[in-house]
Amino acid sequence: xxxxxxxxxxxxxxxxxxxxxxxxxxxxxxxxxxxxxxxxxxxxxxxxxxxxxxxxxxxxxxxxxxxxxxxxxxxxxxxxxxxxxxxxxxxxxxxxxxxxxxxxxxxxxxxxxxxxxxxxxxxxxxxxxxxxxxxxxxxxxxxxxxxxxxxxxxxxxxxxxxxxxxxxxxxxxxxxxxxxxxxxxxxxxxxxxxxxxxxxxxxxxxxxxxxxxxxxxxxxxxxxxxxxxxxxxxxxxxxxxxxxxxxxxxxxxxxxxxxxxxxxxxxxxxxxxxxxxxxxxxxxxxxxxxxxxxxxxxxxxxxxxxxxxxxxxxxxxxxxxxxxxxxxxxxxxxxxxxxxxxxxxxxxxxxxxxxxxxxxxxxxxxxxxxxxxxxxxxxxxxxxxxxxxxxxxxxxxxxxxxxxxxxxxxxxxxxxxxxxxxxxxxxxxxxxxxxxxxxxxxxxxxxxxxxxxxxxxxxxxxxxxxxxxxxxxxxxxxxxxxxxxxxxxxxxxxxxxxxxxxxxxxxxxxxxxx
Numbered sequence: 001x002x003x004x005x006x007x008x009x010x011x012x013x014x015x016x017x018x019x020x021x022x023x024x025x026x027x028x029x030x031x032x033x034x035x036x037x038x039x040x041x042x043x044x045x046x047x048x049x050x051x052x053x054x055x056x057x058x059x060x061x062x063x064x065x066x067x068x069x070x071x072x073x074x075x076x077x078x079x080x081x082x083x084x085x086x087x088x089x090x091x092x093x094x095x096x097x098x099x100x101x102x103x104x105x106x107x108x109x110x111x112x113x114x115x116x117x118x119x120x121x122x123x124x125x126x127x128x129x130x131x132x133x134x135x136x137x138x139x140x141x142x143x144x145x146x147x148x149x150x151x152x153x154x155x156x157x158x159x160x161x162x163x164x165x166x167x168x169x170x171x172x173x174x175x176x177x178x179x180x181x182x183x184x185x186x187x188x189x190x191x192x193x194x195x196x197x198x199x200x201x202x203x204x205x206x207x208x209x210x211x212x213x214x215x216x217x218x219x220x221x222x223x224x225x226x227x228x229x230x231x232x233x234x235x236x237x238x239x240x241x242x243x244x245x246x247x248x249x250x251x252x253x254x255x256x257x258x259x260x261x262x263x264x265x266x267x268x269x270x271x272x273x274x275x276x277x278x279x280x281x282x283x284x285x286x287x288x289x290x291x292x293x294x295x296x297x298x299x300x301x302x303x304x305x306x307x308x309x310x311x312x313x314x315x316x317x318x319x320x321x322x323x324x325x326x327x328x329x330x331x332x333x334x335x336x337x338x339x340x341x342x343x344x345x346x347x348x349x350x351x352x353x354x355x356x357x358x359x360x361x362x363x364x365x366x367x368x369x370x371x372x373x374x375x376x377x378x379x380x381x382x383x384x385x386x387x388x389x390x391x392x393x394x395x396x397x398x399x400x401x402x403x404x405x406x407x408x409x410x411x412x413x414x415x416x417x418x419x420x421x422x423x424x425x426x427x428x429x430x431x432x433x434x435x436x437x438x439x440x441x442x443x444x445x446x447x448x449x450x451x452x453x454x455x456x457x458x459x460x461x462x463x464x465x466x467x468x469x470x471x472x473x474x475x476x477x478x479x480x481x482x483x484x485x486x487x488x489x490x491x492x493x494x495x496x497x498x499x500x501x502x503x504x505x506x507x508x509x510x511x512x513x514x
Contacts, residue, residue: 035081036214038073045069045091048119052089052146053367053375058122061093062129067122068092072215074143076199078207088208089147090140091118093125097133104218104245106135106501107209109142111227111251113202114380116146127487130498135222142232143208144193144200145380151196153189153379156372160319163366166309167324168414175395178418183425189383190427197428200380201387202435206236210243220245220443222501226484227251227456233445234437234464237472241442246501250448251484254460255437255467259389260401260420264408265457267416271409273334273454274298276481280337281344290347301330302411304350313355316363321355327415329361334454336482386423390430393420437467446500446507447473448493452481474506479514 045067047057058067069091076084095102106128110120117139128137141148154162162185169175190197209232213221222245225233230249237244257265278297281288291297305323312320321329333343339361346357363370367377398417405413423430439445445468449461458477465473478485478493485493492513500506 035073035075035085035211038215040070040072040090040215042068042070042092045118048116049147049150050373051150051152051376052116052119052141054369054371054373055119058091061096061125063096065094065096068094069118072140072208072212074208074211076149076195078199078204086143086149087147088140088143088212089118090138090212091121092139093121093132093137095132095134095136096129101134102136103134103502104136104220104222105138105213105216106131106222106224107212107216108137108139108224109226109229109232110139111225111229112145112377112381113142113228113232113384114145114377115228116141116375118146124487127489130494131224131501134502136216138212138216140208140212142200142205142380142384144196144383145376149196150376151189151193151200151379151383152376153185153192153382156374159366159368159374159378160372163325163328163362163368164319164322165324166322167327167418168309169418170309179395179421179424182421186386186423186425186427189379193379193383194427197383197387197426200384201431202232202235202384203239203431205232206239209236210240213243218245219243221247223247224501225249226486228253230447230456230464231255231435231437234439234468235435237439237442237445237468238435238437241439244439244442244445246443246504247445248448248486248497248501249445249461249464250486250497251453251456252447252449252461252464253456254463255435256463257460258433259385259391259423260393263416263420264401264405265460266455267405267409267412269454269457270331270334270412270416272457273452273481274301274330274409274411276452277334277340277343280340288344290344290351298411300351301347304347305411313350313353315355315359319359321350321359321362324415325362326350326355326358327412328365329358331412331454332361332365334482337480337488338482382422386426386430387428388431388435389423390433392424392426392430394424395421437464438469439472440469442468442472444474444506445472446476446497448476448478448485448497450478450480450482450485450488452479453483455483474509475511476507477510477512479512485513 071087073085075081076086118141121139144151169178231253278294282294309323312322315321333339367375405417449458451458465475496507
């Protein structure tokens with residue numbers, strides 16, 4: 001998923017409950033034990049925490065087996081492995097096949113950064129039933145996320161205001177407000193999560209995964225990374241090439257780009273997805289209800305957003321649909337072709353002055369539940385990105401780049417450009433211009449790119465293959481729509497991925513599925 005354009009609000013102290021959850025995740029005593037020798041205490045999973053998004057405990061697996069959860073103890077600071085520790089939340093579904101055919105644990109990261117694997121894996125478990133015949137399916141909340149020493153910045157009421165703000169300043173007053181809100185938001189993260197901010201880099205999470213591999217009892221890491229999970233997997237392969245088993249990267253982040261280039265690429269990717277949506281709607285035999293031609297569809301959306309910038313429309317409850325919220329909702333719907341019908345409905349309603357559907361889509365992007373509570377996706381997403389990314393951009397930098405972003409996407413360009421100031425006043429220096437994923441000596445990694453992917457544009461797959469190094473990356477292309485390929489349920493893609501993970505036989509490099 002992208003780092004969506006965020007507007008900042010004045011940062012107040014978070015509630016005692018949220019602050020307590022952060023402090024509870026960190027141990028204050030040093031330890032001398034060998035963490036790789038720890039034993040996990042697997043038990044029935046609790047209901048998701050507030051930071052994970054709340055809700056009910058995961059339903060039983062087909063056949064009645066229960067999901068199991070455990071906590072992995074890891075160093076807070078990998079430079080001080082005998083120092084303070086944090087707890088990392090894990091979830092697993094034990095392999096369904098006969099014991100003699102079990103390969104090991106297949107570890108999933110579903111992206112973000114900032115997404116909870118503990119809540120996501122059960123939601124998609126049916127898609128991985130074939131893989132479960134030979135693997136325990138395992139996922140986790142990376143450090144700073146969900147139940148793993150979560151980063152917290154603003155409370156729910158403040159986040160409601162935060163997501164109502166104007167993300168595309170049109171004059172000096174709006175620009176000043178945006179920069180002030182950014183500074184205050186980032187100060188709130190430091191005030192409420194100072195201990196964690198220097199320790200949520202992707203390199204930290206990669207080291208956590210190698211500890212996880214050892215504690216799970218596997219000689220090699222078997223891994224399925226999606227979206228940001230491909231970057232995490234690439235960093236792991238760089239740090240531990242000799243420990244890579246069978247790995248799949250789906251919806252691939254371009255590891256050669258800095259944060260500016262990544263934002264520009266996403267602007268292009270979401271514009272392509274919007275173009276495809278408009279063409280699809282107007283090419284069907286039935287009349288497209290949101291435009292007569294593809295260009296008409298996009299023109300009407302642009303007019304809607306311009307109007308919302310001047311005068312929002314009713315949304316949900318007391319919240320109104322702003323230009324920023326509507327753009328967020330449209331972007332969310334472009335993540336999957338399955339959501340295009342909701343985008344049509346949302347646009348129809350918005351043209352009639354009703355912003356509820358687009359607001360619901362925006363809430364989904366932002367991690368807001370219908371009870372008004374937010375998970376910690378936004379806080380974790382920004383914290384991990386800012387800890388990873390070295391560049392820091394000023395308003396002048398953004399304004400110089402606006403023409404290029406607008407050329408890439410008339411609709412999303414401004415939002416993506418202004419999101420570059422997210423890290424300007426961050427408390428911790430960024431680690432690098434871009435991740436190092438070179439992995440000489442690694443086992444082959446299957447790298448799957450989707451030609452219609454909005455959030456991780458297709459070109460990133462080829463760049464990942466090249467950056468991994470000769471003989472490591474094996475490229476597979478899916479000619480489809482939406483974010484990712486495996487969960488499109490395309491048989492060609494799933495057969496290739498399943499075949500590699502289950503038998504070790506990779507498809508021929510350059511295989512194309514459509």
